[in-house]
Every structure is written in C-alpha cells, then in structure tokens.
Amino acid sequence: MADDDREPEDDFQEMLRRLLGGADGPTPEQLEQLRALGVDPAMMDSIMRQLQAAFNSAPAGGISWDVAQRQALHIANQSDLGVTSGQRGEFDQAFSLAMLWLGEATTISDLGEPPRALTRGGWVEATMPVWQELAEPVATSIADALTEAMSAQAPEDMQQAIAGAGRVMRTIGGSLFATQLGQVIGRLSLEVVSGGDVGIPVMPAGQAAILPQNFADFGRDLEVPEDQLALYLATRELAHARLFRHAKWLRLHMISQVTEFARGVHVDMDALEELATRFDPEHPDELRDALSSGALLPQRSEAQTAALTRLENLLALVEGWVEVVTADATARLPLAVRIAEAVRRRRAVGGPAEKALGSLVGLELRPRRMREAAAMWRAVTDAVGPGGRDALWDYPDLMPTADDIDDPRALIDRLQARARGDQPVQDEMDEALEALLRGEDPSADESPSGEPPTDDSPDEDDRPPHGPQPV
Incomplete structure (x- = not known):
C-alpha cells in the first residue's frame, strides 16, 4: 500500500506502536519533536510504559476486563488464608438458624441455593461480572471523554489522525480504567x-x-x-439476598441509575493541564494520586446529581428494609442492638477501598438516609405487618418515594385503606384517565377561563309539571 493510500488510523496506530515500546521505539526525530514541543522525553517514556501495558493487553476496540480480574486476584490472594472446614461448619450452622428466624420476620421466600463461605479470591471471581456490568458505562464514558479531550487539545494538522484513531484511544482509556478498577476491587476483597x-x-x-x-x-x-456476630451477619446477608431475588427489577433499576450518572462523566482539562505543567517524572506520586483521588473529574452536573440522589434513596430503602427485618429476626440475640449499630456506622462511613471506588468513578455507594428509611420501614411494619410491607417490593411503582421517607403517614394511610378494601382516593390524573376511557374530553369540563362551567338549567322545583298546562 502506498503511503498516500494509508488510512489516518493506520498512521496513528503505527505511531502509537512506536511510542508504546515497539521493536524500534520512538525514533530520534520523534524525540527531537517532543523536545521542540517542550515535552520531557523521560516523562513521556514513563507515561508510555503505562500505556504500553494497556495497549498490548486490551482487545481491539474493547475493555480488558481480564486485566481487571487479574489485578484484583493478585491483591486478594496475597493475604488470602482460605476457609477452614471448621469455619465453614460454623457459618453453615449460623445460616441454617438465620433461615428459620427470617421466616418469622418477612414473607419474602428463601433462596434457591445454600449460602457459602468464600475466600477473598473467591469473592473477586464471584462478583467480577457484576462489577463489570456496573462499571462498563462509567469506563466507556471516561474513555470517550479522554478521546474528546485529546481531540480538543490537538493541533489542527493532527485532527484527521485523531478522528481516525478514536477506537484505539477508547481502548487505551478503557483499559487504564479497568486496571485501576481491578486494584480497587482487590482492596475491597x-x-x-x-x-x-x-x-x-x-x-x-x-x-x-x-x-x-x-x-x-x-x-x-x-x-x-x-x-452472636456470625448469626447476626448471616441473617443480614440472607435478608439482602432474598430481597434482590424477590424483586427481580431492583438490580436493573440500580444499574440504570449508575448508567444515567455515567453519561455525564468527563475529564477536567484545566486540572489536567495544570497537573502537566508541574509534573516531575522522578516523583510520579502526584499523577497517581490525582488519578486515584478523582481530582480530574469535575463537579457533578445537575443530571448526575439527580441520578445520584435517586440511587442514594434506593440504597437507603434497601438498607433500611434489611436493617428492620434483621432486627426483628435477631431479637433473641442479647447483643443484637450493639452489633446493628456497629454495622450501621460501618455502612455510613465506608472503608478505604469503598472510598477509592467513589473517587475513581465519582460515585459513592453509601446510603446517606439509612436511618430515616429504617424508621419509615419500622412505622410501616407496625401499621400493616410484614406482609403489607414486603408487598411494596413487588413492583417498582409501589416503592416508597423520597417524600415517604421524610413523612410515611400518607403511605401508611394508603396501605391501611387497601388492607380494609377501601377504594383509593382518586386524584386529578385518575379522574382525567377515567374520562378518556369513557370517551369524554376532560378539558370540556372547564370553561375557557379555567373555571368550571356554571349550570344554568332550572332546578327540579322550578321546572313546569309534565302534561298540558292550564291557560
């Protein structure tokens, strides 16, 4: 193929392969061009070494989740002590008793398969498919943002090559993200x-x-x-797993909120440029800290804030329900209240790895309104019992809202009316829908001024009697 017939993407990939540690490495001419642009070749070499690993390990046009899993397993297995037969037996007993106690505290049915005692590495392997599902929209958004940022900063004569290399850069950006995600999941384990x-x-x-x-x-x-601690945590874990098995829509609902949040992810170019001006290749900690701390992710947009609020409310509803059900099921444990408070504090604060996950994607998975949600579920349980409470998880339209968390009285009134068999009070939307189903025009009930039409027909007493009238 003649040089004139080469595609821009081919040229760009060839340049990348050289810079990313190809057989010959960057040419002297390329190094001289870097110096002319004010770029320290030593700094570029440090960056390119990291890009090389991502470029060579990534599938074409995709994200190398295998790299993420290998990173996570490397961290998890370094200190994994395994599970002894004695530990497995102890937790089997705790789970068996927890199943019996949960049968008295909730109407949601038991799991279809027995719970397990896992090693750290086993947890990584079991959960990686879900982490991939949750993180892929964020990884894609970050990779696209890097591509757009590179295009915006590139000189005019490089735009054609940049435009043809979008897939390559998305692959590199996505793989770098997957590598960081693997490290976070490993620390989470x-x-x-x-x-x-x-x-x-x-x-x-x-x-x-x-x-x-x-x-x-x-x-x-x-x-x-x-x-006691094993019994409490086994009960809590079973309640959580039962809920998501019962409400099959709930997992997809959470993932959709993460996807909605990810659509607004972009890179703060001002922060990136400022970091580049003072970057010292001999002290790369500042760059690594900026990547891991989320300093390159700017303030959330309004759409992201709204998606995050919905996700936090949903997490609070889940955690609040699990807390109430676990408290009822473990009421026989002498120290259940102390354990519950320790678990609540732990969930509210989060560990170092959970904070690192929030910094990486800009998304914190902590239920900030857990206490308020638990108080709401307690009030609902006292009013309508476990059956009426658990039925709210059957469909997403039945779920309590943020207003219900603030003040559950209206929700309780609706549930009690339904339990009595009363017809629900119709609002304006219900009345308009019924009118449409009858073939009527709801707007015809209002005068042009917006006031209801006046009835000028005579009252019953003012109408003349039927039949012929005397002259």
Missing part, C-alpha cells in the same frame, strides 16, 4: 464481610456469602461473642 456489604447486589442473583477471614477482622474490636 480485603474489607467486605459479606456479599451485600457494599449495598449493591454484587453476588450473582439468589446467592449469599460471608468471608470468614474478613469477618474475624471486623469482630476483633467489637467485644461481641463470635457466635
């Missing part, structure tokens, strides 16, 4: 105690699990007998 410990359903649908090694670390300073 050192912290999580159970499958539902981060709020979102990271375990496959209908599965529950506890990590005995992390369970021991969590209970070390609580001054709570291990059997």
Whole structure:
C-alpha cells in the first residue's frame, strides 16, 4: 500500500506502536519533536510504559476486563488464608438458624441455593461480572471523554489522525480504567464481610456469602461473642439476598441509575493541564494520586446529581428494609442492638477501598438516609405487618418515594385503606384517565377561563309539571 493510500488510523496506530515500546521505539526525530514541543522525553517514556501495558493487553476496540480480574486476584490472594472446614461448619450452622428466624420476620421466600463461605479470591471471581456490568458505562464514558479531550487539545494538522484513531484511544482509556478498577476491587476483597456489604447486589442473583477471614477482622474490636456476630451477619446477608431475588427489577433499576450518572462523566482539562505543567517524572506520586483521588473529574452536573440522589434513596430503602427485618429476626440475640449499630456506622462511613471506588468513578455507594428509611420501614411494619410491607417490593411503582421517607403517614394511610378494601382516593390524573376511557374530553369540563362551567338549567322545583298546562 502506498503511503498516500494509508488510512489516518493506520498512521496513528503505527505511531502509537512506536511510542508504546515497539521493536524500534520512538525514533530520534520523534524525540527531537517532543523536545521542540517542550515535552520531557523521560516523562513521556514513563507515561508510555503505562500505556504500553494497556495497549498490548486490551482487545481491539474493547475493555480488558481480564486485566481487571487479574489485578484484583493478585491483591486478594496475597493475604488470602482460605476457609477452614471448621469455619465453614460454623457459618453453615449460623445460616441454617438465620433461615428459620427470617421466616418469622418477612414473607419474602428463601433462596434457591445454600449460602457459602468464600475466600477473598473467591469473592473477586464471584462478583467480577457484576462489577463489570456496573462499571462498563462509567469506563466507556471516561474513555470517550479522554478521546474528546485529546481531540480538543490537538493541533489542527493532527485532527484527521485523531478522528481516525478514536477506537484505539477508547481502548487505551478503557483499559487504564479497568486496571485501576481491578486494584480497587482487590482492596475491597480485603474489607467486605459479606456479599451485600457494599449495598449493591454484587453476588450473582439468589446467592449469599460471608468471608470468614474478613469477618474475624471486623469482630476483633467489637467485644461481641463470635457466635452472636456470625448469626447476626448471616441473617443480614440472607435478608439482602432474598430481597434482590424477590424483586427481580431492583438490580436493573440500580444499574440504570449508575448508567444515567455515567453519561455525564468527563475529564477536567484545566486540572489536567495544570497537573502537566508541574509534573516531575522522578516523583510520579502526584499523577497517581490525582488519578486515584478523582481530582480530574469535575463537579457533578445537575443530571448526575439527580441520578445520584435517586440511587442514594434506593440504597437507603434497601438498607433500611434489611436493617428492620434483621432486627426483628435477631431479637433473641442479647447483643443484637450493639452489633446493628456497629454495622450501621460501618455502612455510613465506608472503608478505604469503598472510598477509592467513589473517587475513581465519582460515585459513592453509601446510603446517606439509612436511618430515616429504617424508621419509615419500622412505622410501616407496625401499621400493616410484614406482609403489607414486603408487598411494596413487588413492583417498582409501589416503592416508597423520597417524600415517604421524610413523612410515611400518607403511605401508611394508603396501605391501611387497601388492607380494609377501601377504594383509593382518586386524584386529578385518575379522574382525567377515567374520562378518556369513557370517551369524554376532560378539558370540556372547564370553561375557557379555567373555571368550571356554571349550570344554568332550572332546578327540579322550578321546572313546569309534565302534561298540558292550564291557560
């Protein structure tokens, strides 16, 4: 193929392969061009080494999730002590008793398969498909944002090549994100105690699990007998898994909120340029800290804030329900209240790896309104019982709103009226819909001025009697 017939993407890929550590590396002419542009070749070499690993390991046009899993497993397995037969037996007993207690506290049915005791590496392998599903829209948005930012900053004579290399840059950006995500998930595997410990359903649908090694670390300073702590956490884990197995729409609903949030992700070019002006290749910590802290992600947009608010409310509803059901099921445990408060604080604050995940994607998965949501579920339970409460998870349209969390009285009134068999009070929308179904025009009931039409017909007493009238 003649040089004139080469596609811009081919030229760009050839240049990338040279810069990313090809057989010959960058040519002296390229190094001289970098110096002329004021770019330190040593700094470029440091950056290109990182890009090389991403470029060579990524599938064409996609995101290398295998790299993320290898990174996570490397961290998880370094300190993984495994699960002994004694630990497995202890948690099997705790899960068995928890199943019986939950049968008295909720009407949502049991799981279809037994819960498990997992190693840290086993948790990574079990949850990686869900992490990929949750993170892929964010990774794609960040990769696209990097491509757009590069195009905006490139000289005019480079625009054609940049436009033809969008797929390549998306691959590199997505792979770099996957590498960081793998590190975060690996650190998470050192912290999580159970499958539902981060709020979102990271375990496959209908599965529950506890990590005995992390369970021991969590209970070390609580001054709570291990059997009580194991029973409480087993009950909580089963309640969480039961809920997501029952409300099959709930997982998709959460993921849609993450996707909505991801659509607004972009790179703060001002912060990136400022960082580049003072970057020192001999001290790369500042660049690494900026990437891991989320400093290159600007303030959230209004749409992102709205999506995050919806997700936080949904997380609060899930956590609040799980807390109330677990409290009712474990009422026999002498130290259940102390354990519940420790779990509540842990979920509200989050661990270092969970904070790193929030910095990486700009999304914090912590239920900020958990106490208010738990108080609402308690009021609903006292008013209509576990059956009426749990029926709200059947369809998304039945779910309590943010206003219901603030003041559950209207929700309780509706549920009590439904339990009595009363017809629900119709609002304007219901009345207009019924009129349309009858073939009537709802707007005809109003005068042009917006006031209801006056009835000028005579009253019954003013009408003349039927039949002939006397002259």
